[in-house]
Each structure stands twice: as C-alpha cells, then as structure tokens.
Amino acid sequence: MKSLSIRIKFILAFMAAGLAAIALVGIFTSAVSNQQFQNLVLDRLIAEISGFVTEYYATHGSLYGIEHQFRSAQQNAASGFENMFRSGIILVLPDRWIVLGDENRPAGTYISSADFRDANEVIYNDEIIAYLVTFNPPFQPNPQEARFLERTNRALIYASLIAVLLAIILGLIFTQALLKPLANLNTAISNMKNGELRQAVPETSDDELGEVIIGFNQMSTALAEANSRRDQMTADIAHELRSPLTVINGYLEAMQDGSLEITQQRLSFIQNEVNQLNRLVDDLRTLALADAGELEINKEAISLQAMFTYLENAHILQANSKGIELLFEKEPSVEMIFADEGRIIQVLSNLITNAIRHTPEGGNVTIKGYQHNQDISIEVADTGEGISAQDLDLVFDRFYRGDTSRLSTSGESGLGLSIAKAIVEAHGGTIDVKSKVGEGTTFTVTLPHKPT
Secondary structure, three states, X not given: OOOOOHHHHXXXXXXXXXXXXXXXXXXXXXXXXXXXXXXXXXXXXXXXXHHHHHHHHHHHOOOOOHHHHHHHHHHOHHHOOOHHHHOOEEEEOOOOEEEEOOOOOOOOOEOOOOOOOOOEEEEEOOEEEEEEEEOOOOXXXXXXXXXXXXXXXXXXXXXXXXXXXXXXXXXXXXXXXXXXXXXXXXXHHHHHHOXXXXXOOOOOOOOHHHHHHHHHHHHHHHHHHHHHHHHHHHHHHHHHHHHHHHHHHHHHHHHHOOOOOOOHHHHHHHHHHHHHHHHHHHHHHHHHHHHOOOOOOOOEEEEHHHXXXXXXXXXXXXXXXXXXXXXXXXXXXXXXXXXXXXHHHHHHHHHHHHHHHOOOOXXXXXXXXXXXXXXXXXXXXXXXXXXXXXXXXXXXXXXXXXXXXXXXXXXXOOOHHHHHHHHHHHOOOEEXXXXXXXXXXXXXXXXEOOOO
C-alpha cells in the first residue's frame, strides 16, 4: 500500500493540531464560562439577599421572623429569591444558628465550623448581623439562564468550526509554501539521477531548509565540476597515452613486416616512449593516492643546506648549458625542516626544472629558504617569460596546457605541478605562485616548521 504524500501528511498534521487545540480551547472556555456565569449569578443573588436581610434588620431591629417574610418573597418570582435554595445558599446568625436552611441543613440547627469558613458577611452599621453560606451544589440554571448558556455554547461551536476551516485553509497555504522548495529539491535530485549534475534550486528562505538548499546547490556544482574535470582528465590521459602507443605500434608493425630494419637506435627510441608511458602511469598513481588521502609521507628532520646542495648538484649542468645562473640562499636561522625528503626533493626538482626551461640565456633562477611566521618557506624564482593572468590560476590543474604554460613542454606528462601541490598539501603545507609576463615567476612552498 502506497504511503500518503508528505503534502497530505502536513495537511493532516495541521488539521490534527488545529482540532486538538480548538477542542481544548472549546472545553476550557465552556467550563470557565459556565463556572464564571454561575459565580456571577451567585454573587448577584448573595448581594440581593444581603440587601433584603439588612433592610429587614433595619426595619425590625433583629432578624426574628425573617424566615416568614423571606418565604413570602421567595414565592414571588419577580423577587428573584427562588434561586436561593436551588443555589445552595443558607442564612446563618453570627452564633452559627441556621435561620434559613435547606433539606441537608434545616433551620433551627447549627452549622459546623468547617462549613462556616467561606461564609459571606452581612453587615449593617459596621456590625455583622448574619452570614450567607454557599455550598455550591450542581448548578441548575433557570430557563432564562439556560437559554443564555445555550447561545454561548452554540457560539463556541460555530467559532470552533470556523477555526477548523481556517486551519485547513492555512494548512494548504503553509504546506504549499513549505513544500515548494522540497518539490524543487526533489526535481533537482531526479535530474541528477538522470545525469544532469549541475542543478540550481531557488533559495527561498534563510532557515534550515534554506541552508539545505544552499548545501545541495554547492554539492551539485562541485559534482558537476568534478565530473567535468574527470571527463577532461580521461580525454587528456587518452591523448597522452595515444601518442607514445601510436609511435611504438608503428615501429613494431614496420619491424614485423620487414619494411623497417631493427637497429639499436630504433629500439632505444621505442624504449624512451615506453619510459614516458611508465612516468605517466606513476604520476597518475601518485595523484590517485593523494586524492584518496593515502599518499605515504614519512616526515623526518632534514638539513635544508644539505638538500640545497643536492639540488644544486642535480641541476647545475642543466642551468650551465643554457647560460643561466643558479643561486641558492637561506636565512642562517633556518637549518632544519620536517618533511619527507624524497617527496620534497621531487617537488623542488620539478619547480627548478620548469624555471630553468622557461628562463632565457643570461637569466637566473634563485632558490631561497626563510622562516615565514611559524613555518618554513622555500621560493623558486626565475627571470623568465612569466605566466599570463588567465593561466596563473590554472597552472596546478591536471593536464592544463596554456600557450605560455610551464606544462606544455614535450616529453612531460602535464601532471608535475599537480603532483607538487598534492605532495605539499599532504605535508600540511601550501604552494603558491606569482608571476608577471616578461618579468618572471615565483613559486613558494610553505611547510610546517614542526612535525605534525
């Protein structure tokens, strides 16, 4: 059996809450109004009887014989005293002697002190001449009072029905306003299931639902961008693999059918293409490990001077062959860094190689180590061609190749800077780049000074 829609559930919830509230208010209002009406009638009757008693006392000097005159007045419906016994009111002298009683407390008997506690005083010339005691039996209204109560209760019923109708109407309005964003969200989710990852649900409020919609839109955008990057990366990988495989396949087919002689030089060329494929696979594996948070980083204390010496020996010949001056500098206070030596050398070697490749003859490449706040920064700065503004934010993207990008050199996988960024971030550090076309580029690697 199909469950009710959330819209119907909301409407039913509104109706149930409204009906429960209206029922409680109706019952409470009816009970309170009946009680207050009874109190009003009793207060009026007590006031009338008190006036009758004080008038009799003023005329006769005592209350002797009042019961006969009261009986006579009670038989006169116009006097209103017919309610006295029906309302449980008895007349008691100050010594608790009952003058006018009822069948449970007849005249000529004494009232108990417990029943006497809530008595109403009848005062004449600042003297208490009697008490009126009310025992509050079940209220029995007269016909006029009954008609009043009936009209009051009928008005409450009509008001309750109108309130129920308003609750249904308001429930429809509120659920429409509340569920519209959810309906939009459901549509967007369905579109994502069908492959349309980029969705934008309108933000209609600043409450928790609005925060959910904002989070969904951000997630949708991130998924769409990630999917786009994945598609682009897949195409780039296919492109990178196709070139060496085409060359290798062409050479092997030609050698197999005898149209091309097998020579050491040609075998070496094929071996170079295979090595390029291996480098690409290794780079992709490194990035995959970084994406999964599984890139192995073994930090240890490293002498910055010793690492600079190693890097200088590794790149001096490349720099000298292009007539480029290679300079290493460090602040005296900076002696050690905590990092995975092999990984950091991989990062800095990539940056230095790129800097030499894009610096013209007569330029220089400077590697500088210094303390930055509580961290250690290593700059690799060149006086080369620089990177254009539109390319600067994209240099760390995988396979990105701008016209003046450092990643466009033949023989490279186009993943060097992406790998460098992944390694630095795995250390808990950052890598930044600044550049001006025609003036040079500076990459800055910042690592935590202490092991983490």
